[in-house]
Amino acid sequence: MKESPLISVCIPAYKHIDFLKRLLDSLTRQTFRDFEVVITDDSPDDSVKNLVTQFAHLLTIRYFRNPVALGTPENWNEGIRRAVGQWIKLIHDDDWLAGENSLQRFADAIQRNPGATFFFCAFRNNWLQSGRMEEVHINSFRYKQLLKQPAVLFSSNVVGPPSVILHPNDKQFFYDNKVKWVVDIDFYIRYFKTARPVHIPEILINVGMGEHQVTQDCFRKREVEVPENFHLLNKLPVGVLKNILVYDAWWRLMRNLEITREEEIRTAGYNGPIHPVLVSMIGWQKKIPRGLLGNGLFSKLSMVVHYLLHRNQLRP
Template sequence: MMKVSVCIPAYKQVAYLQRLLDSLLIQTFDDFEVVITDDSPDNSVEQCVQQYLQRLPIRYYRNEPARGMPGNWNTALDLARGEYIKIMHDDDWFATPTALGLLVQALDDNPQHDFAYAAYYNYYLDNGTTKLMTSPAYFRKAFQKDPVNILHDNLVGPPSVMIHRNKPAYRYDEKVRWTVDVDFYIRLLQQRPGFTYIAEPLLYVGMGKEQITEEVHGVREVYIPEYFYLLQKTGNGHFKSILVYDFFWRLLRNMKIRDVKDIRKAGFNGPLPVVTTYILNWQRRIPFLRKGPVSKLWMSLSFLFAPGK
């Protein structure tokens, strides 16, 4: 068994994949395998991989038929033989030669944790600019207290910024697309609380309009079913946190949900959190105050009397 499996669920983006593989070639930590699972409709990824077989310990697998996102991610994890799993999307890459080693060290030094993540750079593919993304102390404290608080704002980042121990229970929910990363983080930390954060930016995360997540960004028929499904799995108790309550308030407001019928029309038919109608009633009282500081104040006031606290 090697120390870490670098799992790359690939799809057509050969130029980006080459950049990622080149960043692996210069890593000072070398006790790893590379698992590439390919969902592409052609052999472009396979041809790219052939160029690296003599330089990297690659295991290539072609999905027949294609599994889609996140099924392709789970295929890579299922094939992984390393003690740790480092998933890398094919448009992301390691920022420094020591990046992989530092991520591995974070778990080695903290055996009580199954999960570690690092600061990173967003890299905007259309213009080549970057933005440093960090995980501030207030967020880490709330995330440690209850991982469901990540719903307020995902300040962990996408899966490429983290590493976790290789356990069969740690797989992505294939019923969702937009919430797939936060759902994974919540479930992993509910099974094994605690995490390690690395303040040094270790990765670049490619940001572009061609990404699958961009196709579903802000889509009511995606957000409502997926977030309500996630909340159904986590339970009503988390609404005791004002961070979760505020997230739910903003979700209903921003998706223009006026009543329960709108939730059903958006595609969610399961049981609703007990605070759903309560929040909708409060929002209907002052419908013209939909955003801004006054909405935040109104939300905070409603939280004081929310059911189930």
């Protein structure tokens, strides 16, 4: 194997050895072999280390036990820091490669798109408890909107989790350790300022869905979602709210968290500036009966009316 492999498969691990074994098994089956495996381990015991030794003769693995648990997403960053391959393929330990040619397809995409620095693929969600599966593909409308304004990821993360992406190992981009809920879309929006994302329409990754995930602990929690979304918005020009998909995302955020007063944003943990349009949005929603606001069609129409009345206040 070359000193610098084409791809570094970075796996941030934490105790889930059954999941990790499934991922490592999928790596042993790859037809493409120009890759290394970098495992950064946050576990409090030797369970991951012991499993890795069973694969040492099957894969080129470099294992690192973190002296102190780094958590999400800093353990992801540690894998990137340790990688020596030309490209980074981060894969969470509860996800796995969908087929034996998955890494080959990523390598093919690199060759077909010289100059491209960000790839993402279609994927399959797998609910671990129920066994339900869902194939996830980005539609052409969303892809075009993503290329025009990456901040539409506020509306829907159409890229997917970090396990589906591939980017160069330039040691320039790391995940923001101040956030957990919006950590992936924050990374993508920052990356797309300098890179045009290339989509691979084939399902190459299986994504494990379950209660063990960090995102499940964050869902619909004001103290998580409010400060993190404002943290991300403050990195961007306020003009991104003029995109109706972004505007709608903030409308739904305030509605779903049942924010009715500016003070509730403060008590949720955010103390920075709030744009007057967002303050108005909260006041507008407060006047609508909760039953009506929960009706999808009525809520959407109300959002559009509010947007049309206030969009001129959102300067690029």
